[in-house]
Amino acid sequence: MPDRIDITIIGAGIIGLAVAAEVSGNRRQVFVLEQNERFGMETSSRSSEVLHSGIYYPPDSLKAITCVRGNALIYERCRKYGIGYTQPGKLIVATNKNEIGRLEWLFQRGINNGVKKLKLLSAREVKNIEPNVEAAAAIYSPSTGIVDSYALMGYFLTHAREKGADFVYRSEVTAIDKTASGYLVTVADDSGYSSFKTAVVINCAGLESDCVAAMSGVHIDEYGYKIHYRKGEYFSVAREKCRLIGRLIYPLPETDDTGLGVHTNLNLEGKMRLGPNSIYVNEIDYTVDETHREAFAQSVKKFLPFIEADDLDPDTAGIRPTLQKAGGGFRDFIIAEESGKGLPGLINLVGIESPGLTSAPAIAEMVSDMVSEIL
Ligand SMILES: Cc1cc2nc3c(=O)[nH]c(=O)nc-3n(C[C@H](O)[C@H](O)[C@H](O)COP(=O)(O)OP(=O)(O)OC[C@H]3O[C@@H](n4cnc5c(N)ncnc54)[C@H](O)[C@@H]3O)c2cc1C
Structure with a gap:
């Protein structure tokens, strides 16, 4: 040296x-x-390998600014250098009428953050593009994608x-x-x-x-x-159910900013996973607790009614290096x-x-x- x-x-x-x-x-x-x-x-x-569009974060935060810019930069480099990616887009769904107000608020936040081409979809418009998804309304984010990290x-x-x-x-x-x-x-x-x-x-x-x-x-x-450790576990979904959706489907995020809510993940081969959940832990331990299977199935059932607990198998886990304490903002x-x-x-x-x-x-x-x- x-x-x-x-x-x-x-x-x-x-x-x-x-x-x-x-x-x-x-x-x-x-x-x-x-x-x-x-x-x-x-x-x-x-990680989930998702190229986020930048909807979620407070305006002018470093998370919002770097996410919106990073999303565009990564697509540019993927195209130029042949890095694997797909751009299926994503739906954030309101699962009932009471959630529509918060969905519209989130939509406006995305617009304020400079996320391009966001659309609000009605229940019928969601059914037209994702017949197996139940939603009262949704935000469609076409710039969300998946990259080979x-x-x-x-x-x-x-x-x-x-x-x-x-x-x-x-x-x-x-x-x-x-x-x-x-x-x-x-x-x-x-x-x-x-x-x-x-x-x-x-x-x-x-x-x-x-x-x-x-x-x-x-x-x-x-x-x-x-730093506080916040663990996220994934469960893989049975192969025969993987083709029932074509986009990433997310619920509304947690109201306390601790996660995006258990959602679908698709990798470049079309394999579907659910996750990550969000659990504060003291140790780095990447095992997935099998007893969380039922909770995973229940948390997506409202918008993905075709998912059964038996379809799920423990997959990987990651740990977020988070500054937010449990219960903090x-x-x-x-x-x-x-x-x-x-x-x-x-x-x-x-x-x-x-x-x-x-x-x-x-x-x-x-x-x-x-x-x-x-x-
Ligand atoms: C479950 C989960 C899902 C996620 N999903 C997404 C997603 O879909 N989209 C997205 O944009 N982001 C996502 N993220 C966030 C993203 O994965 C992280 O922000 C990113 O990987 C952090 O990268 P890093 O280089 O900072 O950390 P790391 O990848 O952890 O790299 C840090 C490196 O530092 C090394 N190191 C530490 N201490 C020392 C030392 N003393 N000396 C030498 N080396 C040291 C470590 O060995 C390690 O290799 C997710 C995160 C998690 C946990």
Whole structure:
């Protein structure tokens, strides 16, 4: 490892990879340090792979701004570089007349966020396009799609490498100390501990991003950087039922901002899953609790009456790195250059939960602007 590096990125999930692709080049020496043996082995390979359109988030929030921009950027790159995707669109359904007011409110929020081509559909219009779905009304979002997230990560990795970035796996960052002109980063790998100097540190450590921020000297409780783990489980749906819908079908989101409600997921092969649910947990544990099968079936029955508990099998689970405490209100992404905390050249990305996959290239652009101010 060279004695001094310009930019050190911690974490090779979708965010670290997208950031590396954006900030590399210009003769900068960029290192990406990842504790696992490959890229994308944590949250980024456990998502629904949905390219969200940006309807849900409060206007002017980082989630709304980066989601709307990221959605357009990812489609553009998928077309240009042959990354697998489909764009089936999505329906968010009101399951009875009492929910229509909230549906209309959400529709207006989407319009205010700049989501294009949204439409409000009547019950009859829903039946015309999705005969197996029950709804009193729905929002149709044609820009919602599905991406091959592994291929997207592979694209960012290749692009970053072509621009000169180096990826170092099985290397866990264990300490970050401020120096007069940057940071001294300590890494644990197979051969023990070693340290190097870097001008810029970019924290893309996902579920551990609060620990990495704390390592670098940020008081995470004081600044509200503490991550809470919120688990999401999936159940796969029996093959013969998978073709009964052609679009992603979602209920109205939870009123307390803790999730989008158990919904359908379609992958690029047309396999249908239900999920993710939303459960605060203390440990990282990716097992799926089989006893949740009945609750999954019941939660979608109102709009997908053809689903029976017997159709469902436990599938995967993921853990959201969320800033919102159980019972707390909406929290936005933290994307911060920390000069204001006496830590110039440190960029923290904390709480990058959904729509983090969609937002990744737009977050990377924001980070690149911050880096340009420093280097
Ligand atoms: C169930 C679920 C469903 C989701 N569905 C969607 C969706 O459909 N659409 C969407 O847009 N978003 C979705 N998301 C959100 C999206 O998956 C995340 O926002 C995104 O993957 C976060 O990427 P990341 O790179 O920040 O984190 P990660 O992928 O977790 O990457 C962080 C990396 O940092 C590494 N690391 C941590 N600490 C250290 C250290 N000290 N030293 C070295 N390396 C370190 C880790 O090993 C890891 O590889 C979903 C999330 C979940 C949990």
